[in-house]
Amino acid sequence: xxxxxxxxxxxxLIDGLTLLLKYEEGIQIVGTANDGDxxxxxxxxxxxxxxxxxxxxxxxxxxxxxKIIKKEYPHIKVLAFTxxxxxxxxxxxxxxxxSGYILKNTSLKEVLNAILVVAEGKIYVDPNINVDGIxxxxxxxxxxxxxxxxxxxxxxIAQGKTSREIADELFIGLHTVDTHRKNMIRILGLKGKGxxxxxxxxxxxxx
Amino acid sequence: xxxxxxxxxxxxLIDGLTLLLKYEEGIQIVGTANDGDxxxxxxxxxxxxxxxxxxxxxxxxxxxxxKIIKKEYPHIKVLAFTxxxxxxxxxxxxxxxxSGYILKNTSLKEVLNAILVVAEGKIYVDPNINVDGIxxxxxxxxxxxxxxxxxxxxxxIAQGKTSREIADELFIGLHTVDTHRKNMIRILGLKGKGxxxxxxxxxxxxx
DNA sequence: TTACAAATACCCGTTACTGGGTAATTTTAA
DNA sequence: TTAAAATTACCCAGTAACGGGTATTTGTAA
Numbered sequence: 332x333x334x335x336x337x338x339x340x341x342x343x344l345i346d347g348l349t350l351l352l353k354y355e356e357g358i359q360i361v362g363t364a365n366d367g368d369x370x371x372x373x374x375x376x377x378x379x380x381x382x383x384x385x386x387x388x389x390x391x392x393x394x395x396x397x398k399i400i401k402k403e404y405p406h407i408k409v410l411a412f413t414x415x416x417x418x419x420x421x422x423x424x425x426x427x428x429x430s431g432y433i434l435k436n437t438s439l440k441e442v443l444n445a446i447l448v449v450a451e452g453k454i455y456v457d458p459n460i461n462v463d464g465i466x467x468x469x470x471x472x473x474x475x476x477x478x479x480x481x482x483x484x485x486x487x488i489a490q491g492k493t494s495r496e497i498a499d500e501l502f503i504g505l506h507t508v509d510t511h512r513k514n515m516i517r518i519l520g521l522k523g524k525g526x527x528x529x530x531x532x533x534x535x536x537x538x
Numbered sequence: 539x540x541x542x543x544x545x546x547x548x549x550x551l552i553d554g555l556t557l558l559l560k561y562e563e564g565i566q567i568v569g570t571a572n573d574g575d576x577x578x579x580x581x582x583x584x585x586x587x588x589x590x591x592x593x594x595x596x597x598x599x600x601x602x603x604x605k606i607i608k609k610e611y612p613h614i615k616v617l618a619f620t621x622x623x624x625x626x627x628x629x630x631x632x633x634x635x636x637s638g639y640i641l642k643n644t645s646l647k648e649v650l651n652a653i654l655v656v657a658e659g660k661i662y663v664d665p666n667i668n669v670d671g672i673x674x675x676x677x678x679x680x681x682x683x684x685x686x687x688x689x690x691x692x693x694x695i696a697q698g699k700t701s702r703e704i705a706d707e708l709f710i711g712l713h714t715v716d717t718h719r720k721n722m723i724r725i726l727g728l729k730g731k732g733x734x735x736x737x738x739x740x741x742x743x744x745x
Numbered sequence: 746t747t748a749c750a751a752a753t754a755c756c757c758g759t760t761a762c763t764g765g766g767t768a769a770t771t772t773t774a775a
Numbered sequence: 776t777t778a779a780a781a782t783t784a785c786c787c788a789g790t791a792a793c794g795g796g797t798a799t800t801t802g803t804a805a
Contacts, residue, residue, distance in 0.1 A: 506754045731790085753799075761790100761792080774778090
């Protein structure tokens with residue numbers, strides 16, 4: 332299930348997209364926003380897995396918003412929804428971590444397709460865009476997605492240790508371990524009780 | 539760590555065993571009992587993983603006690619501690635699910651060895667015993683250890699479903715799912731929050 | 746050296762799961 | 776058909792984990 336958030340200062344466009352996607356199976360629109368600030372609030376509250384955002388927006392532009400979203404929630408896919416001939420802005424969106432860029436003068440059907448593509452973790456680039464240096468992905472210095480300490484703790488979680496045991500083993504406080512747990516859950520886009528343990532067991536042999 | 543329970547109506551023998559095992563690393567004596575009833579209570583309270591029990595005991599004999607223990611806690615290994623020439627009783631112990639049988643006229647050192655052997659899940663039979671039809675293990679009709687319903691629920695647990703979700707999916711009550719969870723934890727000898735999920739994930743592909 | 750990331754730690758509240766019971770009903774097998 | 780096993784369901788209490796904050800210290804890189 333794709334949980335979609337839309338940010339776009341032209342409400343009419345939002346309405347059009349909403350109309351198209353409302354009855355689309357597998358897509359749930361968790362909210363819309365008319366500016367960057369509102370988008371960030373929306374992401375924080377609803378944690379979508381895909382965000383469609385305009386680049387030029389009031390309060391905070393889509394580039395800045397994307398940077399923040401990708402930093403805090405690297406698993407969220409961002410699809411930039413731009414007007415034509417703003418190649419410099421598009422480049423910045425790429426650097427900010429966007430997974431796709433589609434022009435506003437595209438059919439809504441193609442927009443839907445782009446959403447599905449980026450939701451799968453792939454990159455979607457509008458055929459009409461021709462930017463030379465397109466090298467998305469991998470702009471954060473993190474080796475993986477998690478920090479050293481987080482991986483260390485994840486490994487202990489995989490061993491079935493409780494937060495208390497992990498805290499004692501690493502000579503840190505219980506709260507600290509819980510904080511790391513929560514940060515990892517947020518960063519990895521997990522949810523629910525066992526998800527982190529499931530993830531830990533899955534990745535256990537991949538460190 | 540072997541958590542050991544001892545049942546034997548001759549307290550002197552218990553004392554001897556305790557003396558031997560007290561400083562043995564890897565073995566913790568969680569309690570002793572002088573009759574079958576007391577043994578069952580002990581097992582229930584302390585959940586040992588290995589039980590050493592006499593066959594002839596007051597109130598309830600070791601055979602009956604073993605049957606009940608193996609039914610409720612199949613993971614617990616039972617080592618019968620018998621006097622010589624009671625072959626019929628030994629056969630019954632086998633059928634009751636004992637993992638080993640050692641004669642009382644054996645050195646305590648050998649008793650220790652027998653405990654270690656059965657704790658590893660292997661079968662220990664005193665060399666001086668010669669019963670023809672020895673076919674231990676597998677006396678419960680259960681295919682595996684769990685029932686159909688329990689495996690069904692375990693599979694859903696492995697998928698990360700909560701009890702609530704599992705209940706809805708199977709059209710049964712939340713309490714029922716929780717009961718199955720608890721029964722599985724008991725039968726499998728697990729403990730702690732994540733253990734059942736870990737077990738479920740481990741066995742997921744082995745159904 | 747100064748900003749940013751990482752690691753540390755605490756607060757509050759809620760929920761899912763565990764651990765301890767008990768018990769009725771249905772199914773299966775002896 | 777009758778005893779045993781399996782499935783269903785509920786009670787109470789405790790705790791680990793989650794979800795949401797905030798905040799300080801310690802690195803590290805610009």
